Amino acid sequence: xxxxxxxxxxxxxxxxxxxxxxxxxxxxxxxxxxxxxxxxxxxxxxxxxxxxxxxxxxxxxxxxxxxxxxxxxxxxxxxxxxxxxxxxxxxxxxxxx
Amino acid sequence: xxxxxxxxxxxxxxxxxxxxxxxxxxxxxxxxxxxxxxxxxxxxxxxxxxxxxxxxxxxxxxxxxxxxxxxxxxxxxxxxxxxxxxxxxxxxxxxxxxxxxxxxxxxxxxxxxxxxxxxxxxxxxxxxxxxxxxxxxxxxxxxxxxxxxxxxxxxxxxxxxxxxxxxxxxxxxxxxxxxxxxxxxxxxxxxxxxxxxxxxxxxxxxxxxxxxxxxxxxxxxxxxxxxxxxxxxxxxxxxxxxxxxxxxx
Amino acid sequence: xxxxxxxxxxxxxxxxxxxxxxxxxxxxxxxxxxxxxxxxxxxxxxxxxxxxxxxxxxxxxxxxxxxxxxxxxxxxxxxxxxxxxxxxxxxxxxxxxxxxxxxxxxxxxxxxxxxxxxxxxxxxxxxxxxxxxxxxxxxxxxxxxxxxxxxxxxxxxxxxxxxxxxxxxxxxxxxxxxxxxxxxxxxxxxxxxxxxxxxxxxxxxxxxxxxxxxxxxxxxxxxxxxxxxxxxxxxxxxxxxxxxxxxxxxxxxxxxxxxxxxxxxxxxxxxxxxxxxxxxxxxxxxxxxxxxxxxxxxxxxxxxxxxx
Numbered sequence: 001x002x003x004x005x006x007x008x009x010x011x012x013x014x015x016x017x018x019x020x021x022x023x024x025x026x027x028x029x030x031x032x033x034x035x036x037x038x039x040x041x042x043x044x045x046x047x048x049x050x051x052x053x054x055x056x057x058x059x060x061x062x063x064x065x066x067x068x069x070x071x072x073x074x075x076x077x078x079x080x081x082x083x084x085x086x087x088x089x090x091x092x093x094x095x096x097x
Numbered sequence: 098x099x100x101x102x103x104x105x106x107x108x109x110x111x112x113x114x115x116x117x118x119x120x121x122x123x124x125x126x127x128x129x130x131x132x133x134x135x136x137x138x139x140x141x142x143x144x145x146x147x148x149x150x151x152x153x154x155x156x157x158x159x160x161x162x163x164x165x166x167x168x169x170x171x172x173x174x175x176x177x178x179x180x181x182x183x184x185x186x187x188x189x190x191x192x193x194x195x196x197x198x199x200x201x202x203x204x205x206x207x208x209x210x211x212x213x214x215x216x217x218x219x220x221x222x223x224x225x226x227x228x229x230x231x232x233x234x235x236x237x238x239x240x241x242x243x244x245x246x247x248x249x250x251x252x253x254x255x256x257x258x259x260x261x262x263x264x265x266x267x268x269x270x271x272x273x274x275x276x277x278x279x280x281x282x283x284x285x286x287x288x289x290x291x292x293x294x295x296x297x298x299x300x301x302x303x304x305x306x307x308x309x310x311x312x313x314x315x316x317x318x319x320x321x322x323x324x325x326x327x328x329x330x331x332x333x334x335x336x337x338x339x340x341x342x343x344x345x346x
Numbered sequence: 347x348x349x350x351x352x353x354x355x356x357x358x359x360x361x362x363x364x365x366x367x368x369x370x371x372x373x374x375x376x377x378x379x380x381x382x383x384x385x386x387x388x389x390x391x392x393x394x395x396x397x398x399x400x401x402x403x404x405x406x407x408x409x410x411x412x413x414x415x416x417x418x419x420x421x422x423x424x425x426x427x428x429x430x431x432x433x434x435x436x437x438x439x440x441x442x443x444x445x446x447x448x449x450x451x452x453x454x455x456x457x458x459x460x461x462x463x464x465x466x467x468x469x470x471x472x473x474x475x476x477x478x479x480x481x482x483x484x485x486x487x488x489x490x491x492x493x494x495x496x497x498x499x500x501x502x503x504x505x506x507x508x509x510x511x512x513x514x515x516x517x518x519x520x521x522x523x524x525x526x527x528x529x530x531x532x533x534x535x536x537x538x539x540x541x542x543x544x545x546x547x548x549x550x551x552x553x554x555x556x557x558x559x560x561x562x563x564x565x566x567x568x569x570x571x572x573x574x575x576x577x578x579x580x581x582x583x584x585x586x587x588x589x590x591x592x593x594x595x596x597x598x599x600x601x602x603x604x605x606x607x608x609x610x611x612x613x614x615x616x617x618x619x620x621x622x623x624x625x626x627x628x629x630x631x632x633x634x635x636x637x638x639x640x641x642x643x644x645x646x647x648x649x650x651x652x653x654x
Contacts, residue, residue: 120405123404124397124398125638127640129431133421140421187638188638241646248645249641334406338408343524344408344524345519346523
């Protein structure tokens, strides 16, 4: 270990605005361990009552699709409109569907 | 009412002076995230101080406002414990001072939330949530510094040794406490002392920090006597309202 | 190979022209990468160095309310610096490197923070003028082409829009106060007016990097356009509370905009080069805080390693 002074690894922060809602990516913080990470996230991203739930995960542990794989991953879904709710016709007057 | 007024001022002044000391650290943190976190604690403490001073002004009922109490009182009428006014010598001193105060406030507010005075009970219940988080943070810092590098171990032990003399003052009681305890308003600090000692022992063990021998024990704040530092804090803090007494800010 | 690059550049520009955001792992020209990294890091440094002139008054804030508001505002700036460093780091440059560049003088920050804060009204002037100028720029930057930068700007604008109002409230209070308070307020405006106009940078005709930044949509509007927008909003606000901008040549034109005197560009370039009243003080402060914090960061690293 040559570098004994740095800001610690990067962590991605996800906050839940209120119970029942999905967690949303808020940003990132540097922290040396998971306790400091969740506290830094709390102090930075929930100062204005923005959260009832909080997740942090090390950035390096997130797996993302590479840009060059983007076409093969995502474009095959382009023509599958039957997966979307508006594809199906519902007679006028039918409610709550 | 004089007793109650004085008691609220003690609580308020502890938060105000400690919050003020922490606020001096803004832009001096060891890294940006910690700078923000320390400021959060300072803001919590200043908020507690303001609520308590508003209540103190109400109890006194002589037309003074919370700001008058903060900005126009001389040193001799300030009742914060001397620990809160000790300077930000280094990050270890900041965190050790914080840990001693957080542990004290945690048990104090846990008890005061059942005070027969409903305003004190309400402020304590709210403050307790904040203080619980403060204690979590400062305990973690004790452990990190105590188990970090040889330098951090040396610094945290030095800070503990320097600040230890100010801890017994936290639990001093006088006729104000006695009167208010009998009314169910105040709490018996002897009981807080036991809890505080256990907490400190627990965290010191986890952090490999040795408890100092008792030596000189600072005293005096119950009567408005302080270390030399408080005068400078107030000179700075009160400068504008005192220099321009008719101005509104 | 060079044909390949040309094709990539063409596709890149096409995305920009179609308002498609550029994301960290997308292909981008080296010049774009450098420009975005420099601009974001300067922006981050500005937020963080900007804590100092306001921090100068925390311990002397004249009321409990003023103290809390000021402290929370400075904390916001630290937070904004942090958002921006994180956005900049998506380009693969660590925060440590950005800090090193700052300390070595390779990276700049906004020159406005190289002026001292001398009286309490400066807390008003900084919020009203400096944050006011910054927000004009930042609202425009919400549409910047680099995704992480744009997202950081959206968040910052949401949090920062009221800083300007806080500052103006201080100025208005001072102007409604005693004679001494009014003098403080006018004095603060006198000192901060020109430096806040300089915040928008040199004239478009003298701004070497501007045209490329506009073509790549890193910047969305020119320096002079943004500066004029700020002037036109701010002069009436000053007059409304009885303040006068220190510019004898400022006149209202029939179209509702203001014609103003010329900025002292010698002063501007001097401060940029490091010869402003507080350049050394601000940088020394930041370096000292960083050096004082070294043992703490080392302790955290050592502790984390022992836990694993």
